[in-house]
Amino acid sequence: MEMSPEHDESISELLADLENGEKDAPENVYHAPKLTVAIAAKVPAKQRAIKISGRVDKVCSKAYEEGFPGASLSRVIDIITIPYELDQASVNNLIRNLYPASKVPNSIVIRVVASLGHGRAKPSYNAQAALLKWLVMVYDVLENSKVLSQLYGILFNLLDTIAIRMELTRQAGNDPPLVGLMRVFKDYYPDVIVGDVTSGRASVFTHPNHEWRQRLGEIQIVHFQKTQDGLPPERQTLRANTRGTRQTKSSVIPEVHTSHAQESSVTLEEIEDVHDFVQRLEKIEPPNQLVAVIQDPLLQKFLQLRSSEVYARRVDSWLMAFFEDQLEAANTSETKILEMLKSIQGYTHYTKKLPPACLAYLISMITSWNGVVGRQIILDLLSYTTLGPFEAMEEALLDDEAEQSKLDLLTFYNNLLNNWAVAALIDPQLSPTAKESIPALIKHVDTLALTVVQTSRSITTLSTVLTFYESIASIITHPSLKEIVRIIIPPTELIYTLHFTSSLTILSRLCGILALYKRAFETAIGPKTSSSENTHSYPKDYVNQFNGFLMDICNCIWRSRAFNTADINALGCNLHPDVTQALDQYVRSLGKDLTLMSLFSLSFSPVLSSISILYVRDLEDAAGEEIEVRHAGPVTAQSLKLLEREGGLKLTWAEYRLGVLHYMDSQGITGVGELMYNTMKQLMPAKKP
Known part of the structure; x- marks a missing residue:
């Protein structure tokens, strides 16, 4: 063929x-x-x-x-x-x-x-x-x-007999291969007298073809990935990074190489799979340069299982020497430093600890940093700093007026908060420090977040802000952290800015966060047990302020009583009464039987009205020929009664509102329902499991 x-x-x-x-x-x-x-x-x-x-x-x-x-x-x-x-x-x-x-x-x-x-x-x-x-x-x-x-x-x-006789030196002179050979003998057997034959020019132990070696590394990486893809974890090869297998270019980090192994020991280079690694763990000889752990996953596992202060000091000493050389060099290599920081970033993600030498370097350079070069790497590394002051890098970042700089700073603080929470979980000794540092960080970011949303209402900006508060909500409801971290409610202006958004996702996430805050408050001010001796106490006015947020949002979405201040704890969304009255008069003047209080409900809200009417349309599609007319929308209690009389859907006002919540839940928009189920007493039994 x-x-x-x-x-x-x-x-x-x-x-x-x-x-x-x-x-x-x-x-x-x-x-x-x-x-x-x-x-x-x-x-x-x-x-x-x-x-x-x-x-x-x-x-x-x-x-x-x-x-x-x-x-x-x-x-x-x-x-x-x-x-x-x-x-x-x-x-x-x-x-x-x-x-x-x-x-x-x-x-x-x-x-x-x-x-x-x-x-x-x-x-x-x-x-x-x-x-x-x-x-x-x-x-x-x-x-x-x-x-x-x-x-x-x-x-x-x-070898030709004459090639191993010392007399060859007299015939060949300073022949580079011969000089190299003599140097090998001199290095390994210093007692051997070889005269001045090692004084010639020769390079010992150099690779014959660096380009060939680089191509070999590239080929082996591709072949290795092809053979590993699709294999179950227990069958995947576990190997140390060496010149011929994984690394395709020169690196500032040394490779794994063990030259002092005993006959009874095993080198990491000889390990082929997980089973082999486990069986021979106690016999493995550490490599020459332990700093190779920065880039080598197998060495990382080895040092994690055989951790030692001596090993840690050796790694840190090497890194300290590297950074000192870069700081003292006349022409510092920005590329080298960024490559090193990138390597340490991956290592830090694995260990959840920033090497002290790297932290020392970052502290020394932060005052001269322009806030642009290597921003993502540097901020990510700084997020693994220990509990303590955290404002050192703000000056460099905030010099840049771009919105992205502030968002990067918010993301940094979110990562920092999460890493501090993990540190507090791992080491109970950090609890006293966490009680001071975490609340201080939250208060600091409150101001930054409010500034950010006042300058930009983009979805990206609001989402970045919410991510930070979602992290707080997770911490204050965590069983092991809720007694360490005090509940700090977000700024009032921030809550209402996020509530009156044009995005359903943003509104849903905000409601979900407030539902978690409510749960945290209920736990904190509930009956104390022997296991909750450190539970915080909160002033009544402080709790009532938070309850005001909940009441205002429920008034807007569920009760069609937006900006009402007559209810207990209601704040009217902090809108001045004169403004509320003027807006209400304007809405009524439109002559469409509308009121300001109903414009932010499930049926009329610019954010919720679309998904609410979709729920009704799905019911009507399911009913098919059983109904004679369809609802024109938007839905009200009176329109549902009229619809039933005209042969449309039989749906009560209560069923409609609860149905919309369940419909949003089914679409993955769970935040609004979470807040309603946890706040409105009549809805608490209605939450679907």
């Missing part, structure tokens, strides 16, 4: 093409039945029916994109090391693109080493040199790096 041009051949198919000459053979070539087709790479160039360099190029191109999986890597090693009729250029091309997609197994290493040496059956010396270089470049992704140590005797014996 002819392959379509769009077909994306796999590396396995391309290798088969390289090995097998049948696919591209001319149509007039006769093939004897049941005869094995000649392997193209083994056929001398003059006898081939195809041009093999084109197939080699296809294999190399695909290998550069995706690398060689295990089976394909084994096949291509055979093509390179077993006597084939490939030209030297093709062999070199294959070795240059010999990117393993995963770990290189011991068997591959052994076969490569076995192919080295003298003899007609061996690859050319150029190919052998390239293969040795390849072993160096893939060292970090070997399945077991100890295999090369086990093969050291074979490699050593392959």
Whole structure:
């Protein structure tokens, strides 16, 4: 079957093409039945029916994109090391693109080493040199790096005798490879006298090809993700970040590397899965640079399970040295610092603790910070500061008049509040500090929130403000925090500004928050038990002020008595009586039988009227031909009576209002109902479970 041009051949198919000459053979070539087709790479160039360099190029191109999986890597090693009729250029091309997609197994290493040496059956010396270089470049992704140590005797014996004699130095002079070798001997065996042969220029332990290594890392990351996606957690691989697996570019954080392991110990680099990690936890030897924990998930788990003050100090000392270097440097690298802070951000999310060295750096730079560079990262990190003062960064942020700056500040305070609450839950010793710091933070943000909503009524702004108060509501109703944190009611102006909004979502969230505040007050001022000795007491006027909010909102939405001040605790939404009277006269003058008091009810409210009439329309659609007329809207008690007489829906006023609440609940708009169910006594039994 002819392959379509769009077909994306796999590396396995391309290798088969390289090995097998049948696919591209001319149509007039006769093939004897049941005869094995000649392997193209083994056929001398003059006898081939195809041009093999084109197939080699296809294999190399695909290998550069995706690398060689295990089976394909084994096949291509055979093509390179077993006597084939490939030209030297093709062999070199294959070795240059010999990117393993995963770990290189011991068997591959052994076969490569076995192919080295003298003899007609061996690859050319150029190919052998390239293969040795390849072993160096893939060292970090070997399945077991100890295999090369086990093969050291074979490699050593392959050296020319004269190459290991000291007299070579007199012949070769300061040959860089020889100088490097002598330095290795000097470093590992300082007692060996090697004279001045180490005085030449040579680089020891440098990677032969950094671009090749970077490409290898990229290939292995993609292959690793493909193999991991879809696997259940217990089967997913758990590995430390090393040069050849996860990191694709140079990082300011050292990689996980363990060079001082004992025979009885295990390195993190050897851990393959969760089961292996758990079984060998006590035998794991910490890596050289513990600061690698900043970016390495496996090392993070290890240090969490084997926590130590010594380990923590080592990490912090490294970070302190890094930040001090950056502060003292003549040309501080902004990119490096932001990269470091970004790495610490992820680590802090995991540990829920900001490293002291990072906090010290942030405090030192905050006075000169412009409030723009790295804002999201810096604010997120500062939200993990311990309980205490929190206004240090406001000056930089508020210098920027943009609305987003204030919203970012609000988001920061919300994160800070949540992290303080978590800290108070984790460490009971923080409770006295929390009793002072959390209320101080809430009062501080009250002023900021009020300022923000007075300058912008956008949905984004109001939503950001509500997110902060939702966090407060969660804290004051939390069983373990309600006795620590005092209930601080939001500013009056803020409540009414949020109530008279153009967004149903904003109104619903506000009502939901007030319902939680009400529950918190009921718990705080209810009968005390032995387990609530620290329950706060609240002045009656303070509680009545909050009850005024509830009464005003219920008057608007449920009772059609907006801005009424005659009811107990009602505040009339803080609207001056003269203003209320003037507005009412204007509404009545419109001649549509409307009153100001009913304009914010379920049926007439600009926010609620649409969903209210949708509820009625759904009932009418369900009734179908059973009804003769439909309600024109908006719904009132009188209009429902008239509708029934004319053959429309049979629906009482009480059923209608309760039905609207349940309809909103079914649409995910639960806040309004929560407040009504928890405030209006007649509705308390009507709440659906």
